[in-house]
Amino acid sequence: MTEATQTDGARVNRLRAGLKRRYAREQRFRAYGLLAIAVAVGFLLLLLGRIVEQGHTAFYSHAMTAPVYMDPPRIDRAYPQGTNFEQLVAEQQLRRLGIVDDAQGTKASAMRGLFSSELKFIAAERIARQPGLVGQTVTLSAPLSDDADLYLKGEISKDTPAEQRRLSDEQIAWIDRMDAGGQIAARFNTGLFTRGDSTEPELAGVLGAVIGSALMLLVTALIAIPLGVGAAVYLEEFAPRNRLTDLIEVNINNLAAVPSIIYGLLGLALFINWMHLPRASPLVGGLVLALMALPTIIIATRSSLKAVPPSIREAALAMGASKTQTVFQHTLPLAMPGVMTGAIISMAHALGETAPLLLIGMVSFVPGLPHSLVEPTGALPSLVYIWENASERAFHERTAAAILVLLAFMIVMNAAAIVLRRRFERRW
Amino acid sequence: MTWLFLPILIAAAVAAFLGGRALARRRSSGLRAHSRPGQHGALALIWTAAPALAVLLAAAVFAPGLEQQLMASGAPEAVQELEPFRRQAFYADAGAVGAGRPAAQIWPAPYAELLPAEGRRAARIDLMLSLGGWVAALLAAALGALYVFSRIRPDLRARNRVEGWIVGALFACSAVAVLTTIGIVASLVFDSTRFFASVPITEFLFGTQWSPQTAIRADQVGSTGAFGALPLFAGTFLIMLIAMTVAAPVGLFSAIYLSEYAGPAFRATVKPVLEILAGVPTVVYGFFAALTVGPAMRGFFNGVGALLAGGPLDPVGQYLMLVQNQMALVAGGVMGIMLIPFVSSLSDDIINAVPQSLRDGSYAMGATKSETVSRVLLPAALPGVAGAMLLAMSRAIGETMIVTMAAGLAARLTLNPLDTVTTVTVQIVTLLTGDQEFDSPKTLAAFGLGLTLFVVTLLLNIIAQRIVITYRQQYD
Numbered sequence: 007m008t009e010a011t012q013t014d015g016a017r018v019n020r021l022r023a024g025l026k027r028r029y030a031r032e033q034r035f036r037a038y039g040l041l042a043i044a045v046a047v048g049f050l051l052l053l054l055g056r057i058v059e060q061g062h063t064a065f066y067s068h069a070m071t072a073p074v075y076m077d078p079p080r081i082d083r084a085y086p087q088g089t090n091f092e093q094l095v096a097e098q099q100l101r102r103l104g105i106v107d108d109a110q111g112t113k114a115s116a117m118r119g120l121f122s123s124e125l126k127f128i129a130a131e132r133i134a135r136q137p138g139l140v141g142q143t144v145t146l147s148a149p150l151s152d153d154a155d156l157y158l159k160g161e162i163s164k165d166t167p168a169e170q171r172r173l174s175d176e177q178i179a180w181i182d183r184m185d186a187g188g189q190i191a192a193r194f195n196t197g198l199f200t201r202g203d204s205t206e207p208e209l210a211g212v213l214g215a216v217i218g219s220a221l222m223l224l225v226t227a228l229i230a231i232p233l234g235v236g237a238a239v240y241l242e243e244f245a246p247r248n249r250l251t252d253l254i255e256v257n258i259n260n261l262a263a264v265p266s267i268i269y270g271l272l273g274l275a276l277f278i279n280w281m282h283l284p285r286a287s288p289l290v291g292g293l294v295l296a297l298m299a300l301p302t303i304i305i306a307t308r309s310s311l312k313a314v315p316p317s318i319r320e321a322a323l324a325m326g327a328s329k330t331q332t333v334f335q336h337t338l339p340l341a342m343p344g345v346m347t348g349a350i351i352s353m354a355h356a357l358g359e360t361a362p363l364l365l366i367g368m369v370s371f372v373p374g375l376p377h378s379l380v381e382p383t384g385a386l387p388s389l390v391y392i393w394e395n396a397s398e399r400a401f402h403e404r405t406a407a408a409i410l411v412l413l414a415f416m417i418v419m420n421a422a423a424i425v426l427r428r429r430f431e432r433r434w
Numbered sequence: 435m436t437w438l439f440l441p442i443l444i445a446a447a448v449a450a451f452l453g454g455r456a457l458a459r460r461r462s463s464g465l466r467a468h469s470r471p472g473q474h475g476a477l478a479l480i481w482t483a484a485p486a487l488a489v490l491l492a493a494a495v496f497a498p499g500l501e502q503q504l505m506a507s508g509a510p511e512a513v514q515e516l517e518p519f520r521r522q523a524f525y526a527d528a529g530a531v532g533a534g535r536p537a538a539q540i541w542p543a544p545y546a547e548l549l550p551a552e553g554r555r556a557a558r559i560d561l562m563l564s565l566g567g568w569v570a571a572l573l574a575a576a577l578g579a580l581y582v583f584s585r586i587r588p589d590l591r592a593r594n595r596v597e598g599w600i601v602g603a604l605f606a607c608s609a610v611a612v613l614t615t616i617g618i619v620a621s622l623v624f625d626s627t628r629f630f631a632s633v634p635i636t637e638f639l640f641g642t643q644w645s646p647q648t649a650i651r652a653d654q655v656g657s658t659g660a661f662g663a664l665p666l667f668a669g670t671f672l673i674m675l676i677a678m679t680v681a682a683p684v685g686l687f688s689a690i691y692l693s694e695y696a697g698p699a700f701r702a703t704v705k706p707v708l709e710i711l712a713g714v715p716t717v718v719y720g721f722f723a724a725l726t727v728g729p730a731m732r733g734f735f736n737g738v739g740a741l742l743a744g745g746p747l748d749p750v751g752q753y754l755m756l757v758q759n760q761m762a763l764v765a766g767g768v769m770g771i772m773l774i775p776f777v778s779s780l781s782d783d784i785i786n787a788v789p790q791s792l793r794d795g796s797y798a799m800g801a802t803k804s805e806t807v808s809r810v811l812l813p814a815a816l817p818g819v820a821g822a823m824l825l826a827m828s829r830a831i832g833e834t835m836i837v838t839m840a841a842g843l844a845a846r847l848t849l850n851p852l853d854t855v856t857t858v859t860v861q862i863v864t865l866l867t868g869d870q871e872f873d874s875p876k877t878l879a880a881f882g883l884g885l886t887l888f889v890v891t892l893l894l895n896i897i898a899q900r901i902v903i904t905y906r907q908q909y910d
Contacts, residue, residue: 028802028805029802031802031804031805032802032803032804032805034804035803035804035807035808036691036695036803036804038687039687039688039690039691039694039695040691041687042683042684042685042686042687042688042691043687043688043691043692043704045684045774046684046688046707046708046711046771046774046775046778047704047707049711049771049774050707050710050711050714053714053718053719053722053771056722056726057718057721057722060725232607233607233610234607235607236603236604236606236607236608237604237607237608237610237611238608239604240601240604240605240607240608241608244601244604244605245608253612254608254609254611254612257611257612257615258611259895259899260615260892260895260896260899261611261614261615263825263828263829263891263895264618264832264888264891264892265828265829265831265832265833265834265859265887265888265891266832266834267832267834267859267862267863267884267887268618268622268832268884268887268888268891269618271618271621271622271862271866271880271881271884272614272617272618272621272622274866275621275622275624275625275881276617276621280621282498297614300610300611300614301611304608304611328593328597329597330596330597330600330601354713355713357715358713358714358715358716358717358718359715360715360716360717360834360835361716361834361835361838361859361863364838364863364866364867365862365863365866365867369867387715387717390717390718390721391717391720391835391838391839394720394721394724394725394839402725405721406721409717409718409721412715412718413714413718416713416715420713
């Protein structure tokens with residue numbers, strides 16, 4: 007009896023100790039799970055935070071406003087574009103700062119390096135519009151060069167040794183003096199949204215790439231959505247159960263998992279080398295993305311067709327509707343919210359796809375805005391890649407800004423899909 | 435200008451619909467017709483539009499070739515003497531000038547004078563061909579309409595025929611998926627065989643030297659280049675391994691937490707966050723890896739190296755101080771982050787598919803949640819989880835942008851995560867984004883790599899899908 011209680015007590019103690027250990031393990035396990043989620047969420051925040059941090063400065067830029075005396079002997083009224091306005095402005099700025107140039111004009115050329123080449127076009131355009139301004143003093147406002155802009159944004163520091171930065175001590179001193187004189191102001195960088203790509207970072211914008219991406223998505227949507235919905239309707243509603251159907255199904259599942267770069271190779275071989283469609287055009291890009299988006303759209307459409315209860319089909323058939331009428335007048339309309347949600351999500355995915363675009367030639371610099379489906383164009387994701395590879399540091403902030411624009415478009419599309427799903431989805 | 439024909443064709447199709455419907459009404463007035471008048475109209479529309487579309491499609495396919503031939507047959511001698519590549523460019527510019535656009539390049543003396551005349555000729559040929567195409571299309575539409583109007587009768591099974599056309603069109607849609615696969619396989623195999631004709635397949639698969647850059651010009655020393663892809667496979671494998679080391683535990687544990695521990699509110703907040711992580715384009719991850727993670731890691735290792743240098747671990751320190759931005763660890767680690775939501779959502783589905791009765795049984799025996807997960811759920815879900823991991827591996831192998839932006843170009847046979855390695859996808863992009871003629875072994879090598887990549891990912895996917903499907907059926 008006493009022996010039994012003793013062993014019982016020992017057992018209880020052992021069990022208690024074991025229980026403690028087990029609960030501790032339980033807590034640890036739970037903590038691992040939370041930690042894993044924290045890691046994932048933390049990385050997302052870090053990723054977005056870093057991009058906003060790097061990109062927000064691209065949304066404003068610095069411009070210089072200065073009175074410029076339009077020196078008559080140096081300006082050809084008939085052809086103002088030929089005038090070296092940058093030199094003219096640089097000399098006058100030097101004089102204003104009370105600096106005497108040397109014989110080689112090195113100071114003027116250093117000063118010229120602070121202005122964007124856009125200055126020339128702004129001045130020439132003013133003169134072309136009003137030739138009477140020659141001989142008068144005109145107030146001109148033009149963007150600063152990318153390096154001067156970076157210095158004012160604090161990206162280039164005075165503390166770095168002079169040989170390691172792209173601005174000399176002298177230039178920095180001038181910028182500071184012009185800034186103190188109220189000649190320099192920061193303003194919203196509208197050019198980022200209204201211009202195409204450019205080799206000069208301060209003149210480069212995303213609009214060309216946005217239009218290119220939009221044209222491409224248009225082609226993708228026009229091809230992939232009808233084909234995808236048609237294929238899904240066939241497989242889900244009409245296809246007989248046979249080996250051909252099985253083959254198509256296995257095929258579609260595997261196509262959805264083929265790496266995107268393989269689609270790029272297909273596009274290169276099929277559309278460019280074989281069909282001779284123009285390289286880097288939105289047409290080819292759209293076709294490649296359409297082939298890529300097709301399996302996803304088919305899978306999404308099939309699952310929303312599956313969600314429509316059979317009773318709907320049976321009721322329609324019982325009323326004498328044909329198979330086709332049942333599908334197009336009852337099943338498909340009821341599945342439509344799900345179909346559209348899937349289509350929008352796959353379009354958003356296609357918008358961010360980069361690798362296939364690189365292979366069909368969208369890696370080269372395309373200035374200006376696209377105006378047709380068959381000319382070389384840029385696209386937002388390939389612009390990100392091109393800018394990331396650019397050597398000028400000012401392109402880094404613009405890359406991050408282009409990413410923010412890309413993410414904004416994707417968020418809008420995904421939000422539209424979510425709203426669509428919330429408003430129209432039916433639970434049977 | 436020829437686009438004026440499109441409204442005509444559309445009008446003809448609409449007219450065929452209205453006419454067919456009216457005709458069907460008239461011919462079957464007072465009778466019990468098999469189909470509704472509208473269905474007769476639809477059949478008339480199909481028979482009018484389909485032949486015209488077929489002709490237009492054929493014209494679109496064959497016209498460019500025909501145009502080239504016509505241009506070549508009547509070209510002046512000076513143009514015919516140009517080398518083929520320049521001749522193509524000249525025709526392209528002639529076409530541009532003919533269409534009123536500026537020429538792409540400035541042509542020297544004899545060609546500059548010829549350009550306007552050739553441009554007019556190009557415009558004429560273009561007009562002729564497109565006019566011909568449209569006229570043929572309208573003719574085909576008329577013939578089709580004639581045929582169908584003669585057939586409209588009360589006993590014509592118009593509805594069945596229209597539905598037959600519709601089902602045929604739907605089948606054609608799903609055939610596109612198969613055609614895509616055929617296209618992928620055909621293009622990869624075709625160009626790969628040309629590549630393997632110059633580089634033996636055994637050398638490609640097992641060679642340890644990869645330097646295609648030397649194969650740019652035929653007359654160069656060592657112009658054959660070296661196409662031993664083993665270092666690329668090793669690099670791809672290393673980066674995939676690093677990515678899976680990050681993604682597998684984090685993804686699996688977050689899936690376990692979400693499905694077994696988290697309350698509905700927590701799930702509802704975390705799941706969308708993971709979906710955002712999954713929706714971020716890979717080029718963004720590449721940017722993050724190249725400009726944030728790479729420099730940070732390099733700074734960290736260089737700092738550690740500086741601490742160790744001079745001490746007992748001097749060689750390690752010296753090595754760490756020379757670590758580059760483009761180490762395998764950076765690309766692999768960021769790729770792992772990219773794969774977390776993928777692994778997590780697949781594992782979540784799979785763990786949820788384990789029947790509740792297994793959990794209940796385990797709890798009834800006094801097991802804690804973690805014991806239930808690790809001793810009951812995971813063993814039961816093991817095949818499914820393994821399938822999910824294989825799918826994630828296939829993703830990691832095929833992922834391009836992160837490695838293109840953050841991994842290096844040096845083909846090195848190493849398993850050291852701090853070394854720069856290159857991958858199959860990086861090399862495909864590098865080989866195909868330069869400016870060289872298409873038929874060099876260098877560009878064809880990209881197709882050889884593409885074929886290898888396709889076969890490996892396809893095998894992984896097929897195995898994974900098999901496993902997942904068998905696993906699902908086990909609990910259905």
